[in-house]
Amino acid sequence: MRYYLLLLFAFFNCLVTAQQTDVVDFKMINSRLTIVPEQGKVTGFNTVTFEILKDTDSIYLDALDMTFSEVFLDFKEVNYKNQDNKFWIKYPFKKGKNYNAKFKHSVSPKKAIYILKRNEDWQIWTQGQGKYTSNWLPSIDDMNDKIEFDLSIIADEDYYVISNGKLLNIEENNGFKTPQRTLYSQSLSEPQMTGSAYQRYIFQASRSYY
Numbered sequence: 001m002r003y004y005l006l007l008l009f010a011f012f013n014c015l016v017t018a019q020q021t022d023v024v025d026f027k028m029i030n031s032r033l034t035i036v037p038e039q040g041k042v043t044g045f046n047t048v049t050f051e052i053l054k055d056t057d058s059i060y061l062d063a064l065d066m067t068f069s070e071v072f073l074d075f076k077e078v079n080y081k082n083q084d085n086k087f088w089i090k091y092p093f094k095k096g097k098n099y100n101a102k103f104k105h106s107v108s109p110k111k112a113i114y115i116l117k118r119n120e121d122w123q124i125w126t127q128g129q130g131k132y133t134s135n136w137l138p139s140i141d142d143m144n145d146k147i148e149f150d151l152s153i154i155a156d157e158d159y160y161v162i163s164n165g166k167l168l169n170i171e172e173n174n175g176f177k178t179p180q181r182t183l184y185s186q187s188l189s190e191p192q193m194t195g196s197a198y199q200r201y202i203f204q205a206s207r208s209y210y
Helices: 002-023 190-194
Strands: 024-036 041-052 056-062 067-073 079-083 086-093 098-107 113-118 121-126 148-156 159-162 166-173 176-182 204-207
Touching: 002 024, 002 056, 024 056, 041 056, 067 079, 067 086, 086 098, 148 159
Parallel strands: 024 148
Antiparallel strands: 024 041, 041 098, 056 086, 067 098, 079 086, 113 121, 121 204, 148 176, 159 204, 166 176
């Protein structure tokens, strides 16, 4: 009996993934992220742009152990569901239309982002590669997906933020710096979001002594 249940479960997961790919094309995820190292927590305000390929009543992003609030679709509050590590937006989506979803998320990641204290300083780095990004940022667990990620990372002014992509600008506000980076200047696949020289880091915070 267990053998048949495992087969059914695997088939169901493949079917859900195929259906999602057929109905929606995620174009861009724009996130303004804050990391609270003392609490091991990541929070974000996100804007997701996508096109509907087939009429559907719901879409989802992969989101492991996250909580969500202030969920809007095209500036109107919308029904959503957070279930089985997926963040579902419920709405009568129409084929050929583009939508913008905005929401806040909070998570205490168990993996894929590392928050360590060394010599009284915090060091933070991430591991992405498509199927792991959803541990700290709502995304799609698909190595072949081509979502453009634009990240703004809020950090104390005593810390550096290092990232791949193009640095757009740095805002300063009450002792905090917000580097804004476009992680893709071109449409590249999600695994390349971690593409530094060693294909490992998205960002790292370390205290500046200069």
